[in-house]
Structure formats: C-alpha cells, structure tokens
Amino acid sequence: MKTASSLSRNHRSTGRVTLSDVAKAAGVSSSTVSRALRGERAVDPDLVARVLSVSDKLGYVPDPAARALASQRSNHVTILIPLLSNTLFVDLLEAAQRTLRSAGFQTLMGVTHYNSSEEEQLMREQLLHRPAGMLITGLDHSASTQKLMARSNVPCVHLMDLPENSESNAAQIASANEPLLNPYCVGFRQTDAGEAMAHHLIAKGKKRIVFAAAQLDPRVMQRLNGWRKALKSKQLYDPTLEWLNPAPSSLALGGLMFEQIMKQSPAVDAIFFCNDDLAQGALLAAMRLGISVPQQVAIAGFNDLTGSDQMWPPLTTVRTPRAKVGEAAAHMLLQLIQGDEPSQPQLDLGFDIVARQST
C-alpha cells in the first residue's frame, strides 16, 4: 500500500514544482503563467505580479528540457574554439561565456583541435541540442560543416577574422549564390596586422627580417600575406627568411625555432613570431644563448599574451582585442537570436602595435 502522498496515482511524478502548480495556485491558466514569466505578449500587469509572487513563493523554476522540447530551442549557445592551450582562445571563451551567461544563456564549449572533421563532428553533436546560437572561430570551415550550419538555421557569429577585401565582397553579393558569403563576424584584419608589424620593424631599420610561425592556421597565413606585401613594397622580401612550422605553438618551440634561425641565418636582424608564446620562448632562448635582444636581433610577437610585458626585454607585440571580440560577438549573437539585424554584420575591432624594448 502506497502512502497517501500519491493521491492522483500519477504515472510518474517528479516532485518538481511545475508551471501548472503555479497556475493553480494563482488561479490562472498555465499559458498565462508561461507568458507572464517570460514577459511575452501583453499580460495584465496585475496578473504578472500575482504570478510572479506565487511562483517564487512556491519556488518554481522552469525546466529547460521541457522548454526546449516544446519550443524547439534551447538556451544553449555553442562556442567552438581550436584549442584550450592557447591563452588567446581561453580569453575569447571567457569573455563570450560571461556575456552570454549574463543574458541567461548556457555556453557549451567544443574544442576542435584545428581538425575539420572534429569540427564537423562537434557541430553535428551540438546542433542536436538545438542551440540558440553558435560562436565559431574563424571563417574557414569544411563544406559539410558549412552545410550543417546553414541547414540548421541556427544563428552564428564567427570569431577573430573578417572576410578579405570587403569591397569586392560587396560586389559579389549581387550575384550571391553560395551561403556564408557574407557571414556575421567580429575580429580584425589579420592581413593588416601582419603588414603593420612588418612596417614597424622596417621603421626600426631592420633589413633581414624573419617571419616565424607555427600552428599555421588561416589567420597566421593571412598575417604572412600582409607581411609579404609590406616587405615587397620595400624590396626586402626574401622567401628564405620565412620559417613555417606546422607544429603547435609553444614556448619550447619558440626557443627551438630561435636557435635554428640564428644558426642558419646569423645575419638576421629581426624576427617576427606569429604568436607571443613563440616569441617569449625565443626571448628566453636568447638569454640562454647569450644573444642580446634587440641589439643583435630584434624580436616581436603577436597577441600580447600574459607575460609578454614581463619578459626581459619586454616584448614588442600586436595587441589583439580578443576579450572584446568575445564580448562583441556574444552581443551580436544575442541580437541575432532575438531576430534583430546587427548594425554591423562584420565588426572590425582593430589591433595595436605595442612597441616595447625587444625591437
């Protein structure tokens, strides 16, 4: 004999306070409660007040699963980043997460490891959860990933990159056929950043300047393009001074690359590393090897990661607005989720050359 508690012999009861409990207690229908609680449509202010008070008297909390099932959308936002081992992406994640959470969204993180099939797999998994939106690093995605995104109809903002030459892009739109031709994105011009650093080094009188990169992601390659453009314009371009290493970026690798570069091309007078961890590693290696920076060779980095200002000598670098990117992208996504069109679908947040003593 069961206890009296299961009066209504419910098939399966969870003990949770439900919407209809609130409705009953407030003497209204559950749709009214639903509407009142979500601030949807017009509901009599008095009713709203009553519902609100009853609902928190009973300790009602909406069930996200039920809500997702009924409404076909969740309050999840997926964010896809390449790695967790690069501070850059962690900063991005943190900023986006904070912004989204304060708007009531849950952030689901996926790590792609720069692998497009992992990315596709993650995308597929995430889409099952009917995310309200997606944040995804970069503009480069496999055709099938793009197709998934397009078909899903989930609003998406791309991070850290902008489409190349937006003018000609605008021209293409007229005859647009492909999806994602004009994606929402917030970032800065990687090409310009590469170019700017080249000009900084050139202005310092450097002539034999190395471009040293690892983890050759599309953004790195864009910086390389800008870089080449700048050097060519000054007749300083020398393809043998490009060191491209596909391995993951790290302090240790930076040290290693520095040693190799100095061994093979002792006449080099500056090195631009495409990420600060490499540059920091190089600075440390220089110290070990007794090579003076910037006298013997200047060293510059990219991103202005933690510690770059602490190095000895302090590292010249490009400060990239990653936290702002995370935040602005989250805001843009929030707008898209609400069905609004962002005033600036491609948001350029710029970058700064931070000239310190390593150059």
Next chain:
Amino acid sequence: MKTASSLSRNHRSTGRVTLSDVAKAAGVSSSTVSRALRGERAVDPDLVARVLSVSDKLGYVPDPAARALASQRSNHVTILIPLLSNTLFVDLLEAAQRTLRSAGFQTLMGVTHYNSSEEEQLMREQLLHRPAGMLITGLDHSASTQKLMARSNVPCVHLMDLPENSESNAAQIASANEPLLNPYCVGFRQTDAGEAMAHHLIAKGKKRIVFAAAQLDPRVMQRLNGWRKALKSKQLYDPTLEWLNPAPSSLALGGLMFEQIMKQSPAVDAIFFCNDDLAQGALLAAMRLGISVPQQVAIAGFNDLTGSDQMWPPLTTVRTPRAKVGEAAAHMLLQLIQGDEPSQPQLDLGFDIVARQST
C-alpha cells in the same frame, strides 16, 4: 491552401526524424526502438539489428531535450572551476572534457571566480539542467552549496584535493551524520606537497626560506601548513618569512612580490612561490634586477606549468598531475553515473618534485 505535405495537419511538426518514424519503418513499436537503440534490457538481436539499420538509413538522431524530459536526466556533466586564467584549471577542464565527451557526455563549464555565492548560483543553474554528474574543484563549499548538491542527488566528484588525514576520517564514518563526510575526490595531498618542497629547499642548505603565495585558496593554505610543519621540524620556522597576498596570481604579481621580498629581507636565501606563474614572474624580475638565481636566492614554484622548463634558469617546481586528475575524476564520475561504486573513492595521484636549476 496548404501543400499536401501536411497530410495529418499536425499541430506543429518539426520535420525531424523521430523515434516513431523509425518504429513505423521497422515495423515495431517505438518502445522497442527506444530500448534497442539504448541497448537496454533484452531485445531480440534480430530486431536490434533491424532497428539499427533502419534508424541510420533514416538518419535518426535522438532528441536530447525529449530524452531529458522523459527520463528526468540529461547527458550533461557540469564542471565548476575557479578560474580560466590559471593554466592549471584549463588543463583540468580539457582532460575532463575529453574523457567525458568520449563517453557521450556534454561538458558544461562554470567559472566560480573563487566566489562562493557565484558558485552557489552556478550550482543552482546547473542543477536545473539535471546534469548526470558534477565535477567540482576543491572540497570547500558553502553550506548551502553542499545542501544543494546533496539534495539534488547528482553524483559528484571533487577535484585537486583530498580530505585531511583519511585514517581518522574512516573512524568518523561509523558515527557519520553529516553529508559529504566522505566525498568522492581525486587529487593529491597538498599538505605533503608543501612539506616536500620545504624539505627540498632545506636539503639544498637553505635557511631563510620565504613562502610566497597569492590567491589564497584552501589548497594554497594546505601547502602552507605542510610547509610550516617541515620548517618547524628543522627549527627554521619564521613567521615573518611568509608573504600571503590575496590578489589573483600572475606573472606580474610574482615580479612585484619578488622585488618587495628582496627589498625587505635581502638575507633571504630561497623563495617558494605557491604557483608557477608567480615564480616565473620572479625569475624574470630577478633578471631585470640583476639578482642571480639560484646563487643569491633560490626560487621554486608549484604546478610545473607551461614554460617553467623554459625559464632561465629552469624552474624547480612541484609537478602536479592535473591532466590525470581531470581524466581520473571523469572516469570516477562515469562509474558513479552508472551506479557503480568506485574502487577508491579518494584517489591520491601524488606529485613530483622537479628539481631544476633555480634551486
């Protein structure tokens, strides 16, 4: 006039392939499909095969929201960490995430900022999603957070810490009354680690040894306890040589603390920083100030974070098994979720003193 597609004039149809589509196509009931797909109970192997083939012919994918609603549990696992700005926690997160994902669970991350009310808030939010399990950093939580956890009945594994003196703990269990007296956890003995580093420094002949800490979380304080114990046992304990700074840990702060320490107590012959970022900052500051390490003062750190082996001189530190902790904790949680009892509810993964040239 609507197109013929809405034959059954469904109230709201989503176009998704559902369980009952599969059931129809396979000529069985949807409960059978459900059971077959989840490998639950005994289902005729032939049927399982048929269901499986039909289901992926149709491209069926289960809807997590519907599943969560019906079964009252999700495949989410929540992980709560204090910060994203300490590599330690990122490594933990990454390892746990990878392990959980390969077991089919979604990781939901929450950042508490070492703030117990944020922690409680996050816990509350997360619990709404009916997570299958939780991973939470540390053993120290507010009473209300503990109550939430206990009431939720969601299995939980604590990270990076172990209860003090487990022997006496075992004795308490007999008369156990409080919850969480014997929590599931995987970590190592912070106290022992502090003690071990003290002994390392003492063995190097150091006499005036500073303990320098920031972000004074409970684990740091445990290290301090072990540290004190070791120094006292050698009559080297001097309370004026403890520098405790509640600010967040960072390279810059490490440099600052180093300068202050050297100014105020020039006779100091060793400094143990409670996190590698501080120690790295100190090493860099030493270089700036022209103080030789380890000749003039030895410097040691904690955690063996990225870059510590690259510093000059390479940093002596305590290597903590954070990735293993993340992974093992995830495995333990997976067991708990399955209803199994882990063979070792308190898993001690140990630590290593990594003696490099800074001491």
Next chain:
DNA sequence: CTGTTAGCGCTTTCAG
C-alpha cells in the same frame, strides 16, 4: 488579454 487544447519526442510503467 486569457484560456483551451494539442502536442514537442522520448521513456516508462504495466500488461501481455
């Protein structure tokens, strides 16, 4: 502006 009604897609008793 509010209530009624019919599901969202799945799991779970409960019988057979």
Next chain:
DNA sequence: CTGAAAGCGCTAACAG
C-alpha cells in the same frame, strides 16, 4: 521479450 498508453513540463496555435 514486446506493445499500448500515459505522461515528463512546457509552449504554441487557435479561439474567445
């Protein structure tokens, strides 16, 4: 071992 039926808790047409 399988099927029928009854929800999980909520939202969204559709009337009023």
